[in-house]
Amino acid sequence: MASAEPGRWSTARTPYLREVMEALSPSSPIERVVLMAGAQVGKTECGLNWVGFVIHHAPGPMLLVEPSLETTKRVSRQRLDALIEATPELAERVKDPRSRDSGNTLLMKEFPGGVLILTGANSAVGLRSMPVRYLMLDEVDAYPGDVQGEGDPVELAMQRTVTFRRRKIYLCSTPTLKGLSRIERAYLESDRRVFEVPCDGCGRYLALAWRDIVWPEGRPEEAAWRCPYCETHHSEWRKPALLAAGRWRATASGDGRTAGFHLSSLYSPWLAWGEIARDFVAAKDDPARLKVWVNTKLAETWEDRLGESLDPAGLMSRREDFGLEPIPREVAILTAGVDVQTDRLEVELVGWGRDEESWSLDYRVIWGDPSAPKVWADLDEYLARRYPHATLPQGLFVEAACIDTGGHHTLAAYDYCRGKERRRIFAIKGAAGPRPIWPRRPGKANKGRIHLFTVGVDAAKETIYARLPKAPPGPGAMHFPRSRDLAWFEQLTAEHCVTRYVKGHPKREWVKDAGRRNEALDCRVYAYAALHALIAMGLRLNERADAIPKEPVAKTDKPVVSPAAAPQASRRRAIKSTYL
Structure with a gap:
């Protein structure tokens, strides 16, 4: 119901998420995990896996924030409830919502040793409801700038965690506009990790970049990744092996408490390079559509100067x-x-x-x-x-x-x-x-x-x-x-x-x-x-x-x-x- 590939979770399908989830574990000294990612790479599913881990292995008070209450209810019904129902270890800890006094409602899931509260970034009451040890902020770039006159919703939510010394905060989103993007700002404060894969030709580890995606004239569906050093071409069928051999590399020192991860849709096992190239060809001549493509496919912010250069x-x-x-x-x-x-x-x-x-x-x-x-x-x-x-x-x-x-x-x-x-x-x-x-x-x-x-x-x-x-x-x-x-x-x-x-x-x-x-x-x-x-x-x-x-x-x-x-x-x- 929540996935194009139903069944048990397999990290081998998205090996780039392993280190992200390890940073969210209690054994990691990282306090804040930032994932700036494109579409169809598994960023929200990664967060839901973390929710399941907390319920099963490290119970405590947890808050999950979506952009709006309406979105929160949809995630609760379609994704979270499906996760709990399909996982025996979670189903035995979170009671059936149909049972009397189950503690399982649309916006609250009680379990031994903790509780999960769900709310929208447009609800000031939900953001200041209770202290929490774990905080998941999903699609933060879609949050309002001010929630009901009480300030920035991200700051309000983070204040719920200050009493816990070993708190964990997970922020994920596709970016939006340069200078306004919350997820970009958080990523720039981190150690800015990029995922590199080895070239089949020269063996160098390189991040997948759009400038290195090439295709024959007029045939974007045949797009491939070309190594910028030895020019070896890697066809789409090589992507799973490249991802399995990949590794994260930090490109900045950061503050020591924040791990930042950047993932474009070029890494997605569900989006072929040819599909992304075809979408680019369709969008490249329309700035409005190209902006969406840059945000959702490349996971990069869009910079514009609207109205400043228009000459009547x-x-x-x-x-x-x-x-x-x-x-x-x-x-x-x-x-x-x-x-x-x-x-x-x-x-x-x-x-x-x-x-x-x-x-x-x-x-x-x-x-x-x-x-x-x-x-x-x-x-x-x-x-x-x-x-x-x-x-x-x-x-x-x-x-x-x-x-x-x-x-x-x-x-x-x-x-x-x-x-x-x-x-x-x-x-x-x-x-x-x-x-x-x-x-x-x-x-x-x-x-x-x-x-x-x-x-x-x-x-x-x-x-x-x-x-x-x-x-x-x-x-x-x-x-x-x-x-x-x-x-x-x-x-x-x-x-x-x-x-x-x-x-x-x-x-x-x-x-x-x-x-x-x-x-x-x-x-x-x-x-x-x-x-x-x-x-x-x-x-x-x-x-x-x-x-x-x-x-x-x-x-x-x-x-x-x-x-x-x-x-x-x-x-x-x-x-x-x-x-x-």
Whole structure:
């Protein structure tokens, strides 16, 4: 249930984890173990093995922290409970949760001599619940910067261990942004160990590095590791033997109490070098996707200077000849973002193609008092139109729209959005900080008593600003029509990202340049959020884009049904997909 390879644990499958787990044992003088790792290398499973060891061999109070309470509950159900149930030595120590007074709940596992408490980094109460000897901090780079006004969750959790002289702390995560990454900061304070494997040709021990992964032109699936000294090629089938013969080497002195381990996904027995190379080829031209690849595959931080080098006039010089009549052939999906101002609505209509390549098809200002019905009627007529397409005879509909309700005329915006979710017209409000672009579910704690979706505007802006410098065409590229003036591009680039230190901890914030308006940027953020809403509901953008005919198709009498109104497979699916 929790693994692609069910069965008993075998360290021989991941020999690089042996030294990590030994550092976590009571016999090791190491106090803090840091694992900065890529995807699919076993970092969380390593921590769960440690949990099992503590229950079986070294009982004591233990705290396991996940990024959120929701994630904690999922880990408890799907991974921890499965581990206890499948291991007789643990099952006899942790009682069945169905028994009376078992001491086995979703967030607490009692066992002879100790207890395991599980909590989320977003819960201040859980982080200051009790003193603990053992502390596991999983995916620390996904923790909030401040938990309910009480400070950094990592520091709060570590304070639970100060009364124990022989404490053990395990931090693991994939890294994120340079200068903000907690796991990178902890790794740099350690002895910075790297895992080296012997070359078949010259026998030198070397760390696997991306610069040494090579493949024949146009065939990334045949990627191999090439020794930088003797140029011996090592094919994928050699990886298990290389890992078995590998060893860790410290590259810094550290503080003597912290052991740091760095592992990229190049070491993973579940990810072939060819898969990683193929993912790189797909992501290399899109900065937003390349950032994820660097974080999750290379286990390295991403450094960017968002907004600092964007030139409005330079972007304006990239304008092209296209518009609404007709929509370019490559466009498969239409979304809209609506910004509400005191005396108008501003709307951007965006077309999306393969790999999120986008076309700004239309931008208009609907003048009028948003507290009166006419301006909303004009917006409704605009969003209900069918737009002509270069090769689709029936044209395209606006498949999703996000309406900003967090600023001016909030109640009027609520009234307009009420009852329109089946048309995929969503009431949204933006929120800063590390959160996904589109939420898992809406809230209803608002005066309008409607479903309100909280959009992660920072994540959307990061993606947009990373893509703006890229000249089209290509994945993530942004196309602008000839009709846009300089003022619009100045609005689109009106913000930049800065790092500020709050109580000694770095925090990224988006700030608007003095004297500049940013409605164009807000509209693009909302239109991008609408695309993410469709993706969350099952849209496969590339499949839709690939299905667009290359040549115009003759128009038929077959009635056109908006995708928003198309019948669902079941009533349950319809409810789920529209959040009703």
